[in-house]
Amino acid sequence: xxxxxxxxxxxxxxxxxxxxxxxxxxxxxxxxKPQRQANSDSSKESIKKxxxxxxxxxxxxxxxxxxxxxxSVDGKATKxxxxxxxxxxxxxxxxxxxxxFLGEGGFGKVYKGLLEETNQxxxxxxxxxxxxxxxxxFVAEVSTLSxxxxxxxxKLIGFCAEDEQRLLVYEYMSLGSLENHLHDxxxxxxxxxxxxxxxxxxxxxxGLEYLHVKMNPPVIYRDLKCSNILLGEGYHPKLxxxxxxxxxxxxxxxxxxxxxxxxxxxxxxxxxxxxQLTFKSDIYSFGVVLLELITxxxxxxxxxxxxxxxxxxxxxxxxxxxxxxxxxxxxxxxxQYPMKGLYQALAVAAMCVQEQxxxxxxxxxxxxxxxxxxSHKYDPNNCVQSSRRRKTASLVNINQAKxxxxxxDFKSF
Ligand SMILES: Nc1ncnc2c1ncn2[C@@H]1O[C@H](COP(=O)(O)OP(=O)(O)OP(=O)(O)O)[C@@H](O)[C@H]1O
Ligand SMILES: [Mg+2]
Numbered sequence: 048x049x050x051x052x053x054x055x056x057x058x059x060x061x062x063x064x065x066x067x068x069x070x071x072x073x074x075x076x077x078x079x080k081p082q083r084q085a086n087s088d089s090s091k092e093s094i095k096k097x098x099x100x101x102x103x104x105x106x107x108x109x110x111x112x113x114x115x116x117x118x119s120v121d122g123k124a125t126k127x128x129x130x131x132x133x134x135x136x137x138x139x140x141x142x143x144x145x146x147x148f149l150g151e152g153g154f155g156k157v158y159k160g161l162l163e164e165t166n167q168x169x170x171x172x173x174x175x176x177x178x179x180x181x182x183x184x185f186v187a188e189v190s191t192l193s194x195x196x197x198x199x200x201x202k203l204i205g206f207c208a209e210d211e212q213r214l215l216v217y218e219y220m221s222l223g224s225l226e227n228h229l230h231d232x233x234x235x236x237x238x239x240x241x242x243x244x245x246x247x248x249x250x251x252x253x254g255l256e257y258l259h260v261k262m263n264p265p266v267i268y269r270d271l272k273c274s275n276i277l278l279g280e281g282y283h284p285k286l287x288x289x290x291x292x293x294x295x296x297x298x299x300x301x302x303x304x305x306x307x308x309x310x311x312x313x314x315x316x317x318x319x320x321x322x323q324l325t326f327k328s329d330i331y332s333f334g335v336v337l338l339e340l341i342t343x344x345x346x347x348x349x350x351x352x353x354x355x356x357x358x359x360x361x362x363x364x365x366x367x368x369x370x371x372x373x374x375x376x377x378x379x380x381x382x383q384y385p386m387k388g389l390y391q392a393l394a395v396a397a398m399c400v401q402e403q404x405x406x407x408x409x410x411x412x413x414x415x416x417x418x419x420x421x422s423h424k425y426d427p428n429n430c431v432q433s434s435r436r437r438k439t440a441s442l443v444n445i446n447q448a449k450x451x452x453x454x455x456d457f458k459s460f
Contacts, residue, residue, distance in 0.1 A: 129205030174213035184290025199254030222278035312346030327404035334399025343377030
């Protein structure tokens, strides 16, 4: 049974994944989107753990959570999410007006809204009813985002849990998702330029670093992908959708055992095969997103025969020879990128998607490497970049990781 996408990672192709989780994936507007799926191969015990709480208990958890405003991050008290009535949600969305519809994912439909009380523009996500997994994700989302505060994480303004209704109210991200700008092109839409792509990667890495290193307890995101990176004014990126997030391993434990959940093409092979979730599972997904930004290719491309080609499987043989690198760049960039920056970005991506989780860098090293990269902006009028040839501590760290091409490219700084 294919581990949703990861079976094709070391090889080039695999069968088109069968849709086992019909409710979540069977919506027509999502036909071309990366598909989320749970892997039923993982141990019975961990499956049971994921399925045991009933929705009433979970909902009670959310309500209690909202009352407990003193949840702390780094020892500081944070404000709990606001609880909205369904009437307030109806007023905000004009009763879910069609022209307020923003998009639809596995959780349900998303609408733009205006909160009358504060005059704030928001995005409101309505959970498909009767979905137990959805209720679980709803609780995880509220609990993770209520305790988190970072410029690269989308803000949860509140939620509504009245009768059967489950809704999440977020800050509105005016430019939609990275997916919209990279893959779901509208006619006349300008492709993202190199500097913006690298800024988006660096911002997303900073959001992930906050979850991994700065939150207390640390959190594994588990759902990093282009559609979950939302863009605000100036393409400022924020991570969204924390429904699958899990508190990371504590003490001397190295992993958390869970039912395998995620999205085809983004899931680390080690996690898909064992159900053992680690911070390095997120690093792998980050590497896939970085590869998408560099190459313009999707995490999984389906041929006419509905066979899947995974981006990592496509990229790995090309990492072996730097003469391939310029051919890996997104043709829509039309050559407008710095050659050295391309090598460095590919080096970071190659490290992140390594097969062995312990060979992948820690997120703080990725952040430092990408901060360095973005501090040397590409200027098409001045192709010989005036970058000072200095090595940051993080790059030295990354160099120390054993792996493919990446070493050579960072050494050539
Ligand atoms: N806070 C927001 N501001 C603006 N648009 C949003 C916001 N949240 C979601 N959207 C829009 O709604 C669409 C659907 O989002 P949603 O998170 O439900 O699905 P998804 O990320 O595409 O899939 P998945 O359920 O697998 O995460 C997104 O593509 C995005 O364009
Ligand atoms: Mg999403």
